[in-house]
Amino acid sequence: xxxxxxxxxxxxxxxxxxxxxxxxxxxxxxxxxxxxxxxxxxxxxxxxxxxxxxxxxxxxxxxxxxxxxxxxxxxxxxxxxxxxxxxxxxxxxxxxxxxxxxxxxxxxxxxxxxxxxxxxxxxxxxxxxxxxxxxxxxxxxxxxxxxxxxxxxxxxxxxxxxxxxxxxxxxxxxxxxxxxxxxxxxxxxxxxxxxxxxxxxxxxxxxxxxxxxxxxxxxxxxxxxxxxxxxxxxxxxxxxxxxxxxxxxxxxxxxxxxxxxxxxxxxxxxxxxxxxxxxxxxxxxxxxxxxxxxxxxxxxxxxxxxxxxxxxxxxxxxx
Amino acid sequence: xxxxxxxxxxxxxxxxxxxxxxxxxxxxxxxxxxxxxxxxxxxxxxxxxxxxxxxxxxxxxxxxxxxxxxxxxxxxxxxxxxxxxxxxxxxxxxxxxxxxxxxxxxxxxxxxxxxxxxxxxxxxxxxxxxxxxxxxxxxxxxxxxxxxxxxxxxxxxxxxxxxxxxxxxxxxxxxxxxxxxxxxxxxxxxxxxxxxxxxxxxxxxxxxxxxxxxxxxxxxxxxxxxxxxxxxxxxxxxxxxxxxxxxxxxxxxxxxxxxxxxxxxxxxxxxxxxxxxxxxxxxxxxxxxxxxxxxxxx
Numbered sequence: 001x002x003x004x005x006x007x008x009x010x011x012x013x014x015x016x017x018x019x020x021x022x023x024x025x026x027x028x029x030x031x032x033x034x035x036x037x038x039x040x041x042x043x044x045x046x047x048x049x050x051x052x053x054x055x056x057x058x059x060x061x062x063x064x065x066x067x068x069x070x071x072x073x074x075x076x077x078x079x080x081x082x083x084x085x086x087x088x089x090x091x092x093x094x095x096x097x098x099x100x101x102x103x104x105x106x107x108x109x110x111x112x113x114x115x116x117x118x119x120x121x122x123x124x125x126x127x128x129x130x131x132x133x134x135x136x137x138x139x140x141x142x143x144x145x146x147x148x149x150x151x152x153x154x155x156x157x158x159x160x161x162x163x164x165x166x167x168x169x170x171x172x173x174x175x176x177x178x179x180x181x182x183x184x185x186x187x188x189x190x191x192x193x194x195x196x197x198x199x200x201x202x203x204x205x206x207x208x209x210x211x212x213x214x215x216x217x218x219x220x221x222x223x224x225x226x227x228x229x230x231x232x233x234x235x236x237x238x239x240x241x242x243x244x245x246x247x248x249x250x251x252x253x254x255x256x257x258x259x260x261x262x263x264x265x266x267x268x269x270x271x272x273x274x275x276x277x278x279x280x281x282x283x284x285x286x287x288x289x290x291x292x293x294x295x296x297x298x299x300x301x302x303x304x305x306x307x308x309x310x311x312x313x314x315x316x317x318x319x
Numbered sequence: 320x321x322x323x324x325x326x327x328x329x330x331x332x333x334x335x336x337x338x339x340x341x342x343x344x345x346x347x348x349x350x351x352x353x354x355x356x357x358x359x360x361x362x363x364x365x366x367x368x369x370x371x372x373x374x375x376x377x378x379x380x381x382x383x384x385x386x387x388x389x390x391x392x393x394x395x396x397x398x399x400x401x402x403x404x405x406x407x408x409x410x411x412x413x414x415x416x417x418x419x420x421x422x423x424x425x426x427x428x429x430x431x432x433x434x435x436x437x438x439x440x441x442x443x444x445x446x447x448x449x450x451x452x453x454x455x456x457x458x459x460x461x462x463x464x465x466x467x468x469x470x471x472x473x474x475x476x477x478x479x480x481x482x483x484x485x486x487x488x489x490x491x492x493x494x495x496x497x498x499x500x501x502x503x504x505x506x507x508x509x510x511x512x513x514x515x516x517x518x519x520x521x522x523x524x525x526x527x528x529x530x531x532x533x534x535x536x537x538x539x540x541x542x543x544x545x546x547x548x549x550x551x552x553x554x555x556x557x558x559x560x561x562x563x564x565x566x567x568x569x570x571x572x573x574x575x576x577x578x579x580x581x582x583x584x585x586x587x588x589x590x591x592x593x594x595x596x597x598x599x600x601x602x603x604x605x606x607x608x609x610x611x612x613x614x615x616x617x
Binding site for chain 1: 368371372373374375392393394396397399401402403404405406407408409410411412416420421423424425465
């Protein structure tokens, strides 16, 4: 189980750097700040459930049904509208008000926006893990060991992804704890109303939040892999980080714009990183499915990793 | 001589159509200190990098303890401990943590072994401090420690005395010689410090423009058959006449005579017989530097 030992080594090299602790502390503090803000602006935008909600919802549903009739058969919004109608009707039938009192689950869902920061830090770690060994010159001693280059680079990749997942878990736990402290657990046991296969199902909030976090992580995961590859090929972490940050913030925008004009936009990486589009909304480009996106993602992943491994294994080390 | 533990077979490196290293073939034996000598750009570092797998081999091979670096890298490199140029370590980790990194990569390195090696290089008191607080000499010693953890059969050291003070250099030299004698390690040293090489090495390989110019024992290189003796006399012109049989040169009031060891008694006898006073006679031994420059300036 030498891979475990290699990963242990890499983990130590990441954790023992002061910068890493700063990253983790920042995220936890941010969650705390968001919590404090949310809590103390309670008076301002209180969402009160009143008895009139059923009527409002019924009106909504009627208007949606009208939209549905008028929509063409191929309108991508059909699914979205159908979902909203079904959920509304379920609520009315089972007496579930649409707006919850603030509780730990609403908080956790709201802090899922902080995942961008987690993503950013993971990208930085992934971009540094190979390039820094070259910058420091420590790569020489690392490679004069009884391991193939593939094993070494695999251990580095796995460690950076592991770091991302652990960081994500830290965010989730911090949100859970701070959420419980500030807002308390939910009254009763509100479930998430998921629209599955044409009908509405009640699902555990915990499961839903966990899924939300994991799916949001996909974009980070793909970008971190890309950063890993770029920094391995160019032995330069600045290019890798710059490129990844640019894509992190602009990738979605650019892809959306391209999608309005060209159908091949569906092959772009960012068109496929948001798997939530198949659960909650409408696909970016017609004809895209969850399976399609998964296949596209796997293809990108294979290409990125192949390039990184190949270059690392074959290149002479002159550092 | 012990058995041959490293064999270079036609080792060649071509980069962009330029032959950086050309067809190097020689053996290195257990228990010897082998010096790698050559002017800048001769290909020493490239050769070392090929031996340890940092650079790919264009043609030929390096066999370490029976395993080929080309086809059996992991087995071959397990027998090597090496420092290439400066030993770079993780500055944000302690000396001990750095050693642990390398210890983890090999099975069977106990805490006792680490402590033993730390003691050997004299870092026991500083080993728990972060490497960024270390002096150059301390880093050099930690680098040596990392080489020795897994008891390799071959040590490859690029400029091992770099940054050490004279006491440190002496210690390093003694220590390396001890390793060869007691543990039968082969040590390959590449250095520019010719005087050090002279004192440390058993054999020296000279490389120039990527090619092996010669492999000789240190003694051979310095002591040739015929040597130059410097004779300090009272009457130079008279002495010159007496020594007409030999090739003689006058330099700064001394007579330089080319002769063999057996000729010395005869020279002295002749001078005494002619009534010339002799104040001293000594061997003008060429230093390694002289020989080195001689060979590489061909």
